Amino acid sequence: xxxxxxxxxxxxxxxxxxxxxxxxxxxxxxxxxxxxxxxxxxxxxxxxxxxxxxxxxxxxxxxxxxxxxxxxxxxxxxxxxxxxxxxxxxxxxxxxxxxxxxxxxxxxxxxxxxxxxxxxxxxxxxxxxxxxxxxxxxxxxxxxxxxxxxxxxxxxxxxxxxxxxxxxxxxxxxxxxxxxxxxxxxxxxxxxxxxxxxxxxxxxxxxxxxxxxxxxxxxxxxxxxxxxxxxxxxxxxxxxxxxxx
Ligand SMILES: [Zn+2]
Numbered sequence: 156x157x158x159x160x161x162x163x164x165x166x167x168x169x170x171x172x173x174x175x176x177x178x179x180x181x182x183x184x185x186x187x188x189x190x191x192x193x194x195x196x197x198x199x200x201x202x203x204x205x206x207x208x209x210x211x212x213x214x215x216x217x218x219x220x221x222x223x224x225x226x227x228x229x230x231x232x233x234x235x236x237x238x239x240x241x242x243x244x245x246x247x248x249x250x251x252x253x254x255x256x257x258x259x260x261x262x263x264x265x266x267x268x269x270x271x272x273x274x275x276x277x278x279x280x281x282x283x284x285x286x287x288x289x290x291x292x293x294x295x296x297x298x299x300x301x302x303x304x305x306x307x308x309x310x311x312x313x314x315x316x317x318x319x320x321x322x323x324x325x326x327x328x329x330x331x332x333x334x335x336x337x338x339x340x341x342x343x344x345x346x347x348x349x350x351x352x353x354x355x356x357x358x359x360x361x362x363x364x365x366x367x368x369x370x371x372x373x374x375x376x377x378x379x380x381x382x383x384x385x386x387x388x389x390x391x392x393x394x395x396x397x398x399x400x
């Protein structure tokens with residue numbers, strides 16, 4: 156004796172509701188706008204890190220130039236001091252030599268002053284480069300903190316969805332156990348097909364397919380109606396499994 160319809164295949168419609176709920180839950184997680192935001196933040200961090208590296212390289216370059224200038228000043232100081240020691244050592248020199256000494260010393264002092272001026276400019280550039288690097292560094296930390304916060308929001312939704320999916324899977328398994336394997340296989344096959352919108356089963360009501368709305372020829376309908384309750388019946392047009400009402 157065939158099983159009453161309500162206790163056999165109609166649970167397939169409940170399974171389908173669960174499958175829709177699972178798809179919706181997964182979509183809720185997959186389409187979180189925060190995921191795009193995370194990608195953008197990650198790109199911004201990459202860009203800022205490159206800017207920071209450039210600012211730090213600039214700082215190093217200025218330091219190197221500053222060192223070279225410092226060495227030149229030290230050299231000039233030594234030369235000035237040595238010339239003065241020589242000049243005032245008590246050695247007698249004539250007016251021309253004295254004048255030459257003064258000219259040379261003035262030239263050295265002039266060079267030194269020019270270099271020191273350059274050093275001042277470099278110090279200003281150095282400060283600017285340091286400020287720039289510090290600002291970028293602070294930006295990176297800010298972006299990172301935002302990323303961590305957004306990430307934790309995404310993880311929370313993922314955990315919620317995972318729990319929901321687990322619950323759905325349990326219910327689905329309980330319902331599927333009561334159905335013939337071939338029915339479940341046919342349902343899964345049809346709903347996975349292109350253009351089926353995940354709908355593998357529908358009701359057959361008043362001779363029409365609940366999904367594609369085709370009106371079945373009355374001969375076909377009569378044949379279907381008389382099949383055993385757990386028989387696999389499919390819409391001749393869209394191939395969806397049909398549950399008789
Ligand atoms: Zn159909």
